[in-house]
Structure formats: C-alpha cells, structure tokens
Amino acid sequence: MSWLHTLFALILLPAIAVGMIRILRGPTAADRMMTAQLFGTCGVAILLLLSAGMLNPVLIDIALVFALLAALATLTFIRRTWQGSGKNKHGYPLS
Amino acid sequence: MTYSILTLFDIILVATLLWLGWRLLSSEDIFKAVVLFISFGLLMALAWVRMRAPDVALAEAALGAGLTGPLFLAALRRMNRSHKGERRLDIDENRDGDHGKNSEPT
Amino acid sequence: MDILYHSGTLFIVIGVLFFLSGTVGLIRFPDIYTRLHALTKADNVGLGCVVCGLALQSGSWVLTVKLLLIWLLVLIASSASCHLIASSAMQKNIKPWTRP
Numbered sequence: 001m002s003w004l005h006t007l008f009a010l011i012l013l014p015a016i017a018v019g020m021i022r023i024l025r026g027p028t029a030a031d032r033m034m035t036a037q038l039f040g041t042c043g044v045a046i047l048l049l050l051s052a053g054m055l056n057p058v059l060i061d062i063a064l065v066f067a068l069l070a071a072l073a074t075l076t077f078i079r080r081t082w083q084g085s086g087k088n089k090h091g092y093p094l095s
Numbered sequence: 096m097t098y099s100i101l102t103l104f105d106i107i108l109v110a111t112l113l114w115l116g117w118r119l120l121s122s123e124d125i126f127k128a129v130v131l132f133i134s135f136g137l138l139m140a141l142a143w144v145r146m147r148a149p150d151v152a153l154a155e156a157a158l159g160a161g162l163t164g165p166l167f168l169a170a171l172r173r174m175n176r177s178h179k180g181e182r183r184l185d186i187d188e189n190r191d192g193d194h195g196k197n198s199e200p201t
Numbered sequence: 202m203d204i205l206y207h208s209g210t211l212f213i214v215i216g217v218l219f220f221l222s223g224t225v226g227l228i229r230f231p232d233i234y235t236r237l238h239a240l241t242k243a244d245n246v247g248l249g250c251v252v253c254g255l256a257l258q259s260g261s262w263v264l265t266v267k268l269l270l271i272w273l274l275v276l277i278a279s280s281a282s283c284h285l286i287a288s289s290a291m292q293k294n295i296k297p298w299t300r301p
Contacts, residue, residue: 015224017111032130069161071278076165078285
C-alpha cells in the first residue's frame, strides 16, 4: 500500500511547479523569498511522503537537514539583503 | 520496464527542473535568479533522491539550500553597495528608500 | 493497526489539502501580509498534519521522534521568519491591502 504515499507526493509536486509563478512576478523581494520558504516546507513534505512510498527511511534524515537549514536563507535575506541599505530614521530598529 | 506513479513523478520533476534552469539562466534580475537558484537546489535534491543516491541528496540539501543561498544573498548586498546604479537590482523598496534619502536634504 | 493506518491516511489528506490551498493563496492573494497568512497556514498546519499521519503509520518510536523533531524545527523556522518579514515590511511602509 505504499503507492498511496507516492500519489500524495505526486500531488504536492505540481504545487511547487505552480508556485513558481509567484517567484517570476512577485512585486516585492519578500514575496519571492516567501515562495522559496514555501518550497522548502513543501520539499520536506514530499521527502517524508517519498520515504514512506519508496520504503527508504534514509530520506527522513534528508528532510531533517532541510528543516534545519530552511530558516537560514530567509533570515539572511531579511537581515542582510532586504533590511540593510534601507537606513530609515529609526536606524536598525528590528526588535 | 514497468511504469508506475513514480514515472509520472520523474517526468514532472525533470520538466520543472528544465524550465527552472532556463528561467534562472535567462533572468535579467539578479535577485530573482538567486531565489530561483535556491528552489533549483531543492528540486535537485529531490532528483538525486529519485536517482537512488541519498548521500548526494544530503550533500545537495546542505550545500544548495543551506550554504550557497545565504552566501549569494549576502554577496548581493555587498554588490548592491559597491556597484550602486550599475546593475539592475529589483529590490524596489531599497531603491525607493535611497531615492527618499537622496531627495530629502535637497 | 488498521484503524491507525486509515486515520493516518486521513491526516495526510488533510495536510495535502492545506498545502494546495496555501499555494493557491500564495498565488491569488493581493498583498504581502495576506500571502504571509496563507504561507504560515501551509507551513504549520499542512506539515503538521502530514507529520501526524506519517507518525501514526510509522509504527516505531525512533521514526516518530524524528518526524516530530522535523515538525518542531519547521515551526521555529517558519514563525521566526514570518515575524521578521512582517515587521520589516511594516518598517518599509508597505501598506496593508484594504478592500477598494
């Protein structure tokens, strides 16, 4: 009965492919980064479902690495790219 | 050769990877290319998993999604600072902020 | 055992539906804050339901603990980055969308 998990992973993969539209025409930079974050979470779910579908428990470790490193890209984007040069009248106030 | 649901999965994965690589290489905006590169690394890890190489997928996940993405984003900021006005960077709010900051003292 | 398997399948279906609705919301919503709302629902609840379903079906304690650890990490990452994005979008004076 492992084809059911593979079917769910197959359903989730076009969600990534369709969400690419928001990267291509995001008005602000944060929209594109948010889409990349959704892709990370979606990829974790696909890996978990594939590990049940392919009967391979190793894939859970890859999903663990993804979940561990998912925050890095968004946090670097906020602190280094999006917020840096916009020195408004509050300075660097991010609490 | 037997076909299964995984064959359809592979076809969609390869098509998305090819389309993504083409859009990544042909994009004029550098920030969009960086974000597309991060998603490309994610899908590439899935492709390595499907090629039954989970160790390479682990390395791709750690390097592609966790290391090069933040490095590129940090480098983009440096490039934005040193090459201001030469490259087209589509971070609109920064340009608006700089515009406001330049036009405010005058 | 059977009822565990079927309830796990039900949880996975709910999670996949949350992921699909999150993607649709990310494409169709008009504003950065509303898109952030759709994104967090897909992250937390969708992955949570998928993890719960797989943990019900896994049948071993080690896999269950690993799955719950994955969910915990994604929860921390998603909530922290969503808070950062929303607060720095407020600082950049991006106006929230109002019904015209």
